[in-house]
Amino acid sequence: MRRVYKNALFNKKLFSMLCYKMNFTPEQVQKYKDMNMGLTMEDALKPVLEKKFGELKKTHHYHSFDFENLKYLIELKTRRIKFGKYPTLIFSEKKLIKARKIKEEKPDIKIYFMWKCDDGLYYWEYVENHDEYYIASGGRRDRGSDEIERVVNVKIQYIKNFNDLIIS
Numbered sequence: 001m002r003r004v005y006k007n008a009l010f011n012k013k014l015f016s017m018l019c020y021k022m023n024f025t026p027e028q029v030q031k032y033k034d035m036n037m038g039l040t041m042e043d044a045l046k047p048v049l050e051k052k053f054g055e056l057k058k059t060h061h062y063h064s065f066d067f068e069n070l071k072y073l074i075e076l077k078t079r080r081i082k083f084g085k086y087p088t089l090i091f092s093e094k095k096l097i098k099a100r101k102i103k104e105e106k107p108d109i110k111i112y113f114m115w116k117c118d119d120g121l122y123y124w125e126y127v128e129n130h131d132e133y134y135i136a137s138g139g140r141r142d143r144g145s146d147e148i149e150r151v152v153n154v155k156i157q158y159i160k161n162f163n164d165l166i167i168s
Contacts, residue, residue, distance in 0.1 A: 025144055041078040041116050042066050048121070049074060049114075052167050064098040065111075073102065073111045083117045088153035089124075093135055096152045099126050113154065114162065121162035124154045132158040 042058065049067060050056050053074065056067040067074040075095055091113055099111045103126070111126035124132070138151040 042076055045076065045116060045121065048162075049076075052162075052165055064095050071108075071110060073099070073109060074114060075112070076114045076116065078116045079118075081117055082119045083115075083122055083159075084156060087156055088133075089115050089122070089156065089159060090138055090151040090153050093150040093152055096126075096135075100128070103128075115159070122159050123162050123165055124159045 046056060046058065046067065053067075053072045054069055056069050056072070056074070059065055059068055065073045065075045067076070075091060077089070077091055079089070095113075102109060103111065112123050113126065114121060114123045116122075133152050133154045135150055135152055137148055138153070139146070139148040141147065
């Protein structure tokens with residue numbers, strides 16, 4: 001946990017310097033804060049995830065998923081909401097396309113999408129069952145530009161609490 005704090009502190013100092021030097025807009029500041037929150041949460045939750053999934057490798061920044069090992073791929077999203085506020089939780093359709101391709105190449109790998117919400121950690125195991133999700137246009141507009149794309153909307157009734165996940 002100490003490393004997480006150091007990374008967050010370093011990021012905060014770096015961010016202050018960049019704001020001063022680069023004159024960021026408030027929207028750019030928000031985008032940076034959101035990205036930093038996600039990266040900090042990845043570091044903080046890695047040991048928690050490893051208790052269930054075994055040792056995990058954190059992937060590089062441009063990889064489609066955040067963590068991997070020989071058996072699992074995990075994407076972690078961090079949200080500033082309570083679970084159940086919306087009827088779905090979302091992730092980019094690009095990640096679904098990548099998940100399908102990986103499943104074709106490695107049918108035994110399990111792929112999990114996780115959301116860290118204000119009130120807990122939740123997961124959905126990727127299955128090609130269109131009853132569990134739908135694809136639509138979605139995203140946000142509050143960070144200075146339209147961040148609208150095709151997203152996968154996983155229905156809340158198929159998303160489970162991480163504490164209930166049993167790995168066999």
